[in-house]
Amino acid sequence: MKTLRLFFNLSRPFWASRAGWPGWLLLASIFAMGVGIVQVNVYINAWSKTFYDTLATFDGSALLDLMGSYALAIGALILVIVSKNWLTKALILRWRQHLNDHMLDRWLGERRYYRLGLSGEPDHPDQRIAEDVHLLTDKTVGLVVSLFINTLQIGAFVSILWQLSGTQTFTLGDYSVTLDGYLVWAVVIYTLIGTLFTHWLGHPLHDLNYERQRSEAAFRTDLLRKREHAEQIALYSGEHAERQSLALRFAAIADNWRGLMRRELKLGTFTVGYDRISNIVPVFIALPAFLAKTITLGGLMQIRTAFGAVHGSLSWLIYSYRTLMEWSATVQRLGQFQQAMEGLPAVELEHGETLNTCGLDVLRPNGEPLLCGLALHAQPGEWLRLAGASGLGKTTLLRTLMGLWPHHRGSWQLPSGRSLLLPQKPYLAGGRLDELLAYPATQTPGGLELIGALKDVGLDHLADQLDRDAEWSRELSGGEQQRLALARALLYRPSTLYLDEATNQLDEQAACQLLERLRMRLPDCTLIGVSHQPAVQRLFERSIDLQECGAACRPVTLELATA
Numbered sequence: 001m002k003t004l005r006l007f008f009n010l011s012r013p014f015w016a017s018r019a020g021w022p023g024w025l026l027l028a029s030i031f032a033m034g035v036g037i038v039q040v041n042v043y044i045n046a047w048s049k050t051f052y053d054t055l056a057t058f059d060g061s062a063l064l065d066l067m068g069s070y071a072l073a074i075g076a077l078i079l080v081i082v083s084k085n086w087l088t089k090a091l092i093l094r095w096r097q098h099l100n101d102h103m104l105d106r107w108l109g110e111r112r113y114y115r116l117g118l119s120g121e122p123d124h125p126d127q128r129i130a131e132d133v134h135l136l137t138d139k140t141v142g143l144v145v146s147l148f149i150n151t152l153q154i155g156a157f158v159s160i161l162w163q164l165s166g167t168q169t170f171t172l173g174d175y176s177v178t179l180d181g182y183l184v185w186a187v188v189i190y191t192l193i194g195t196l197f198t199h200w201l202g203h204p205l206h207d208l209n210y211e212r213q214r215s216e217a218a219f220r221t222d223l224l225r226k227r228e229h230a231e232q233i234a235l236y237s238g239e240h241a242e243r244q245s246l247a248l249r250f251a252a253i254a255d256n257w258r259g260l261m262r263r264e265l266k267l268g269t270f271t272v273g274y275d276r277i278s279n280i281v282p283v284f285i286a287l288p289a290f291l292a293k294t295i296t297l298g299g300l301m302q303i304r305t306a307f308g309a310v311h312g313s314l315s316w317l318i319y320s321y322r323t324l325m326e327w328s329a330t331v332q333r334l335g336q337f338q339q340a341m342e343g344l345p346a347v348e349l350e351h352g353e354t355l356n357t358c359g360l361d362v363l364r365p366n367g368e369p370l371l372c373g374l375a376l377h378a379q380p381g382e383w384l385r386l387a388g389a390s391g392l393g394k395t396t397l398l399r400t401l402m403g404l405w406p407h408h409r410g411s412w413q414l415p416s417g418r419s420l421l422l423p424q425k426p427y428l429a430g431g432r433l434d435e436l437l438a439y440p441a442t443q444t445p446g447g448l449e450l451i452g453a454l455k456d457v458g459l460d461h462l463a464d465q466l467d468r469d470a471e472w473s474r475e476l477s478g479g480e481q482q483r484l485a486l487a488r489a490l491l492y493r494p495s496t497l498y499l500d501e502a503t504n505q506l507d508e509q510a511a512c513q514l515l516e517r518l519r520m521r522l523p524d525c526t527l528i529g530v531s532h533q534p535a536v537q538r539l540f541e542r543s544i545d546l547q548e549c550g551a552a553c554r555p556v557t558l559e560l561a562t563a
């Protein structure tokens with residue numbers, strides 16, 4: 001029930017929207033192909049009776065005609081199956097595209113990608129978006145289409161099987177029972193027993209599949225992290241420690257795989273045997289009627305195919321069990337992700353003339369207070385420095401003002417317009433230098449503006465490399481990266497700029513020159529900064545020591561223990 005509820009929540013955005021109409025159309029066409037497949041199967045079933053009866057009469061020319069009509073039927077079957085598969089793939093792509101967009105909009109909207117990470121849940125959003133969205137759409141469409149065709153097939157072949165069964169009387173000692181459609185009852189009971197056994201043997205597959213997706217994602221993320229921090233690892237010569245952590249991650253995958261193997265062995269032993277026996281069971285059941293000469297060889301063969309068709313369709317659950325377990329694990333992972341995103345409260349930042357905080361408390365994630373009753377005020381264009389001991393909460397306060405840190409009480413107001421925070425280590429994705437400079441704007445400014453910004457921050461030597469695609473975070477020194485981040489601020493022109501030790505890799509003289517240039521280029525920008533560089537500190541018009549103003553909830557002193 002819970003899985004179905006999660007599934008409906010995940011499906012609604014596509015199937016209940018205007019974008020879903022082409023999807024419904026595709027689904028209807030796939031169902032129409034399904035009807036075609038069942039009709040050809042019914043035809044082949046009737047054909048098999050005629051064929052085997054003609055075989056018994058050794059009528060060569062009639063057999064040749066029958067083979068011709070069989071070839072036509074198979075040709076039609078190929079056509080409808082291929083069209084159904086093509087339409088199915090088109091539907092999967094359409095739904096996946098929509099769900100992918102929906103998930104990305106949600107995840108990137110209101111900075112959920114960051115805020116979700118703060119609460120530590122749910123794990124591996126990358127895997128949920130990249131893989132689970134694909135699995136969900138692919139498996140759902142596959143299961144729904146096969147369920148539809150199998151249901152049709154049951155409807156078509158049950159009536160054939162019922163007619164073929166006729167009325168039979170069974171005697172057991174003194175008792176005798178007369179049954180209509182005994183073959184139908186036999187196939188229902190036979191399949192029901194098979195289904196119950198399958199569920200009993202296979203239900204642990206749900207948890208194993210959930211864990212498989214999680215452990216595979218953990219291994220992949222760990223590998224990616226090594227690549228991202230390759231230089232730091234190389235500097236530490238940390239290969240052995242890294243190898244060990246990867247070995248542990250892979251051991252979890254192998255453990256889970258062994259669990260899956262054991263479970264699938266049990267399930268497979270049953271389903272493979274059950275599948276094989278099912279081919280011959282209808283012949284055994286109808287044998288007394290054949291021996292009593294109440295049915296012909298053709299009739300026996302027709303019973304076998306009709307019984308096989310009804311049994312095959314009724315066994316949909318048995319043969320789809322593994323897929324269903326993978327599907328339910330996928331629904332659970334994606335559904336949890338969607339719920340977690342929807343559960344985050346909306347971020348509404350208040351904007352006004354000036355920057356003000358009123359009785360603002362900043363808390364740790366566990367609710368413990370970090371800064372209490374903070375009352376800050378900054379005029380438009382004012383430069384305000386936040387001071388205080390390391391670990392006091394300066395960075396966390398900046399995150400709070402930006403609307404990133406959810407653990408706070410009280411209110412604040414920001415100057416209207418855009419805000420930008422430059423941390424110590426700028427984010428430089430790989431790509432063209434001009435796009436990197438324009439970040440976070442998506443429109444790249446003209447070449448002259450970009451070159452002007454590069455000159456302002458002393459990166460003139462990069463002016464002829466604007467269109468070069470490279471791993472800039474590896475090529476540029478720490479100081480150059482900080483210069484590039486300041487160039488970004490010049491181009492982005494925020495009305496509030498937060499600098500969190502954003503020049504600490506530059507010498508003080510260069511840092512001061514750059515900040516002076518920033519003040520000249522962005523005279524109306526309110527700047528809230530944290531810096532441990534004395535020369536830089538002097539550039540600020542006002543400093544607030546968070547400890548001295550009584551905002552620190554508890555004094556922070558980090559002392560080295562005496563030897």
Ligand SMILES: Nc1ncnc2c1ncn2[C@@H]1O[C@H](COP(=O)(O)OP(=O)(O)OP(=O)(O)O)[C@@H](O)[C@H]1O
Pocket residue numbers: 118364365370388389390391392393394395396397
């Ligand atoms: N994501 C987080 N989860 C839990 N605790 C956190 C998180 N981020 C920061 N903290 C804690 O909040 C406290 C304040 O950290 P913060 O980085 O704001 O200090 P700071 O004053 O900027 O220090 P520094 O001057 O050394 O950069 C620290 O004890 C830190 O461990």
